[in-house]
Amino acid sequence: MARKCRIDIVEMVHKAGAGHPGGSLSAIDLIVGLYGTGFRFKLDEPNWEDRDRFIMSKGHASPAVYSMLHNLGIISKKDIDGFRTLGSICQGHVDMKWTNGVDFSAGSLGMGLSFGLGCAIAAKMDNSERNIWVMIGDGETQEGQIWEAAMAADFHQTGNLNVIIDRNRIQNDDFMEVQMEIGDIGKKFESFGWKIIEIDGHSMTEIIEAIDVATNELERPCAIVAHTVKGKGVSFMENNPSFHGKAPNDDELILALEELS
C-alpha cells in the first residue's frame, strides 16, 4: 500500500508541476500505518460523525493524504490527477471544504494541533470514544501555537488526542540544524505532560505498535516522535532539502518510478 501511495505521490506532483514530495514521502508510511490499523472510519460514509479524526497539520504534504484516500477508494484517480488544478477537489493544501475524508483545512503551519485539541475536547464532552490524530512536521514545532496547544492539552487531560511528529529534520529552506534545530522534541513534549513514544517512522512494525499504545493511553495525550527520512523511497530525493517543495522533472519521474516499481 505504501509503495502504491509513493508512486501516486511522485506522479501527482510531477503532473501538477508543483507540490511537496519530500514531506509526503517521509509521512506516508505513518499515514498508511494509521489508516490500516486502529483508525475508526467508514469507507462509505467519510463524514460519519463518530469517526476518528485525522488532522493533517503539515498540509503541504497533501499528496500523501490524497494518495491514501485514493487507495482506500474514497477519491478517484481522476481526482488525484487534478491535483492543484482549477476546480479540483485536490487543492494544493488539504482542505476539509473540498475533499471527502479530509478533517481539517491546513496550509498555515502550527494550527492543526489546536484544531485537534478542539475535536478532542468536544469528543470528551460527548462521551464519545473517538480518537483524534494530528500529524505535524518537526519544523512546524517552531510555531509557538504548537506549544500553546501542547500546554492546553495537558491541562484539559485529553487522553484521546495523539500527535504524530514527522521528524525528517528538513524544512523549506534547509536542514533544521541550519534554520533552527529544536533539539529533543520528545523531551519537550514530555515536559508539557505528554506521553512520548519514539519510533522509526518507516518501520511498519514500530508504527503499528506505537499507534496501539497511543490509542490505549487514555489518561494523557500522546506524542509519537517518528524519525523519518525526507523523500524516503526515491534515492535522489532522500534527505535532500531541494525536494521539499519541488516537482520532479520528466527524467526524474522516470528514475523515481523505476525505483518505486
Next chain:
Amino acid sequence: MSAPSKGGASRDGYGSALLKLADDPRVVVLEADLGKSTKSCLFRAEYPERTVSMGIAEQNMMLVSAGMASSGKIPFASTFAIFTERAFEQVRNGIARPGLVVHICGSHGGIHTGTDGSSAQSIEDLAIYRTIPNMTVMHPCDDLSAEELTLQLLNHNNPSYTRTARNKVSRIYDEDTVKKIKIGKGNVIKDGNDVAIIACGVMVNEAKIAAEQLSNYGIDACIVDMHTIKPLDGKLIQKLAKQCGCIVTVEDHSVIGGLGGSVAEFLSRNIPTPLEMVGVEDRFGESGGTSELMAHLNIDSKAIENAVKSVIKRK
C-alpha cells in the same frame, strides 16, 4: 467573578445572551483569561462543564473553537477585541476559510475603553474582519441589542465577529423595540430628511445627542443604528441617500475600512452621495478619560454636528 456593570454596556448583553443560549446543548463558551471582562464569566459560573478555559493563548483558542465547531458544537469565543486581532490569520485560515461557524466576541473595542491606552484600543477590528469572505461583523450599541443580536447567532450559518464595548451608555432600545432588530438590517432610530447619520456601537448615542443639538439649527437628521457592518444593509443606505441627499458615518474606529469605509464603498459604486466620516483619523489612541479622549480624537457629538453641517453644504 465581578458583578455585571449596571445599565447598557454591550458586553453585559453578550454575557446575558450566553446564559439564555445555554438551553441549546451545542453551545460552548471559550475564554482566554478575560471572562470577567467579556462577561463570559456569567456562563462559566452556571455551566463550567461547557466552558473551555484556554489561558492567555488566543491563537490556540481560535483553532480549538474551529475544531469544536467541526465536531457539532456552536462555540462562542471571546477576549478583548485587540487580542482577537493577534489571531487574525487563525480566524481567516482556521475558521472562516473552511466555513466553520464560530462566533467571536471582541470586547473593550474602540478608544471608548479609555485609560488603558492605545495598546488596548482596537480601532481596526471591524475593518480587518470585514475583509474575510462570509464573515458577519457586528457592533451593537447597547446591552439590549447586544443580547438580541447574540441570541440570533444561534441560528446564524456563518462565522461572526461581534465587537462589544466596556462602558455603559444610555440605552437606545427598550425590551420591545429591540425585538425588531435583525442581523444584517440597519435600524432607523429616528427618521429625518436633511441628513442621514449612520452610526454603530457607542456612537449611536453620540449621534442621538448630536441630532438633538442639530434640531436647534433646524436640521432634521435621520439616525440609523448600523449594528451589522457586514453584510451591509445596502438597500437601506440607498434609500437614505435618496431621502436625505447626504450621509455622515459615525464610529469609534479608524476611518479606514470600518463602517465609514463600507458605506463609502457602497455609495461610490451605487449612488454617489456626499459623505463625511466621523471616526479616528489615521493614528493610534492614547490614555485618557473616555469623554476627553472622544473630544481629543474628534469623535464626540460636537464632531458629528460639524460633520453634518459640512456635508449638508455639499448637497
